[in-house]
Amino acid sequence: MNTRILTTLTALATGALLAATAACGAKSLDAGASDRKSVVLDKAPTEEKAAGVIDAVTPDQDLAAKVPSSVKSGGLKVVSSIGYPPMELFATDGRTPIGFDPALARAIARKLGVKVTITDEEFNSQIPGVLSGRYDFVISSMSDTPEREGQITFVDYVRAGAGLLVKKGDPAGITGPKDLCGKTVSVVDNGSSMNLAERYAADCKKAGSAAVNILKFPGDQEALLQVSGGRAQASITDYVVAASKAADPKLAVDAVALDGTESPWGIGIRPDNKQLIESVKGALGALIRSGEYAKLLQAWNLGKLAVPSVVVNGGK
Structure with a gap:
């Protein structure tokens, strides 16, 4: 018996064995997106705080079947601007990108049954990169406007x-803007935080309450030191920085969300795609309904950022 006949017989035997195995319940690697996860899907980086949540996400076969070819x-090509913890770092x-935005990108990819690459780009290059087709979407703390x-x-x-950042346990009892009246507040000079401080100070004055003492600094770290050092009460x-x-x-500080200042951040995709x-949209909705989305947020101490359902173009 020559080598070619042996090879043919071996192939036939192997095929029969595979068929028998499939009949007994084992599945081929090509059986569907959910069955390819051990081969195709990426594991989360070990330093990713939400790694356990990400790695537990399994593909949704209906969603995976509808993914663009x-x-x-x-794989899913994602762009972000790394350097804004805890969202991206x-x-x-x-x-290796970690943080909530990379975590959500990885979870979406797993839900869709595909691999993912996350590329760091300068912020202003991200939308052009999506529009040119270089990237499938941008997720980078980008406000939906x-x-x-x-x-x-x-x-x-x-x-x-x-x-707001306040001392651990909030000894000054600051739960919102009205509690800032008569307090000392530190902010970064010439930014949105200073504008808010000045608005709250004006509200206190209008209400006839004690004035707000505003301390201005060039950076977040200097402003934070005023709280930890006791010079400022807030x-x-x-909020994500807080x-x-x-x-x-x-650091022994607590974060307090300022209600009414929120706006949506979105995953940006080319409109014709x-x-x-x-x-x-389907993957994010599935993650929200399963509770995995909430767990991703909690891993990075960002539970207050949660949306209850998926909205497209909700910026106003």
Whole structure:
């Protein structure tokens, strides 16, 4: 018996064995998106706080079947601007993106049954990169605004606004803007936080309450030091920044969300890519309904940013 006959017989035997195995309940790697997860789907980086949640996400077969063919074959190409913790930051290797935005991108990819790559780009290059087709979507703490909606379509994934940093346990009893009357507040000079501080100070004056003493500094760190050092009772900043600081026990501070300052942040997708918009919308909705979305937020101390359902182009 020659080599070719042996090879043929071996192939026939192997085929029979595979068929028998399939008949007994084992599944082929090509049986569907959910069956390919051990081969196709990426594991979360070990330093990702939500790694356990991400790795537990399994594909939705109906959603996976409707993913654009380019994404099925090439994976989901995501762009972000890394350097705004806890939303986006690098792991200690200096090159692996972690944080809530990369975590959600990875969870969406797993729900759709595809691989994902996350690329760091300068913020202003991200929308052009999506429009050119270089990236499938941008997720980068990007506010959904009417102006941006003129370029790309947003699948809104959080509502974020301003927040207060106060000493651990909130000894000054500051739960909102009205409690700032008669207090000292630190802010970054010439920014949205200073504008809020001045607005709250004006409200206190209008109400006949004690004045707000505003201390202005060039950066968040200097403003935070005023709270930890006792010179200020509160510091106004972005809520996600406050949440990041509050998650560090060494700083001994709490974060307080400033209600009424929230606006939606969205995942930006090229408007004519209707199939991908529906895929991302469906995956995010599935993650919200399963509770996995809430767990991703909690892992990064961002529970207050949660949206109850998926909205497209909700910026006003």
